[in-house]
Amino acid sequence: MDNFQLSRVMKQYQVTRYTLRQALKNLANLGYIYQAHGSGTFARPHHVEGAISLQNNVGLTAEMARQGKIVRQPALVNKLCHYQRQLLYLRARSWRKIAELISVIRQRTLDDEPFLVEHSYYLKSMVGEIPDSALKGSLFAFIDQKPGLKVGFIDSVIECEMITGTPAQFFNLADGSPSLVVRDDSYLSSGNYLRFQKYFMIFRKTKFFMLKKMH
Amino acid sequence: MDNFQLSRVMKQYQVTRYTLRQALKNLANLGYIYQAHGSGTFARPHHVEGAISLQNNVGLTAEMARQGKIVRQPALVNKLCHYQRQLLYLRARSWRKIAELISVIRQRTLDDEPFLVEHSYYLKSMVGEIPDSALKGSLFAFIDQKPGLKVGFIDSVIECEMITGTPAQFFNLADGSPSLVVRDDSYLSSGNYLRFQKYFMIFRKTKFFMLKKMH
DNA sequence: AAGTGGTCTAGACCACAAG
């Protein structure tokens, strides 16, 4: 008579079925478990080795750290960081007016080998000035700590591009080599536009993972 | 006094807030609307032009058709379809035993130009024999119609690979050209393994889109 | 028949945003 699992867990954690199902659904959407109608809820084998989950919300560094790999911003790179204001046409969705942007270019290594080049463009009206300490450390933490700057959702576009110039040099690749490119548009919880980013990733070391549930 | 929107919609469709919120959440997860805590629910501008949503569940053909583009399996390609049994080591997650597979190779065009090459490997114990009519038409429809073969979820891995041989020839590209590659592992609603697929996509015409919500 | 997942009603409290 101890085999009804749901009731047991409900009692154990003192929650209703609704709450428990919300939690399980979140795990299912991330691919950690699956729910089979009529038979039960089951654990799933671990994810693809070395792949970056497109559904994670912990950031790239933490995502790779979970797999025992280290993403780092090498010391030499700090010299290359740009910190400048730009007056640009920002074309993001139906958003088409002149805005003052702050651009940041950073490079990162994976286990001390070249991994990605990140170009970020922040709306200055949103973030204000960015201190050097934030540039060298975690820009994510700097944004997150500012009141009213909670990122709500991000549009991502993934494609393959030929690279030249600085990214190619950082990767030790010839001009015209392919690269996986991710273009992100970040919005606040309020729906307001915050920034866009472009990640150039070294294609031989980059795999993206995602789970698709068929309604 | 007509400005309370949620109550109005609840009355209009005769549903409770729970049901309405489930529906809105589904739309939000697909990126069609966003919900801002305290202010309301808003429509979002249309998606990136020409991009393939990784979260769609309508199949590639319907996805592109929604954007006015036509994915087709050209007549000449049917001659190239393989239909053979193979005895292979199938390495899918913790699944590692000898299984009889049915392999299908198909090519597709986008607006009558080369677009992708699809390699599929079905567990014969699941699908049985596949008639020629299904190969030439919609394999998706054939699977879906068989009782007990409802696809529940799919693991996808996206990367960039150099291609040679048949895919390169179909794309009119030189050997060693880059290609976007998607590897899918499909599972039934019951959690049982069904098939794996590999899509080689012409990189200049391929963009993937997805929305990431930060809990 | 029993236990499960999927869906729904009805009602409640909190946090947040805007007038």
Next chain:
DNA sequence: TTGTGGTCTAGACCACTTA
């Protein structure tokens, strides 16, 4: 203060799987 989104309790019915 009002209306919103986010979360939760309590209870219900249906569809599905398994014994």
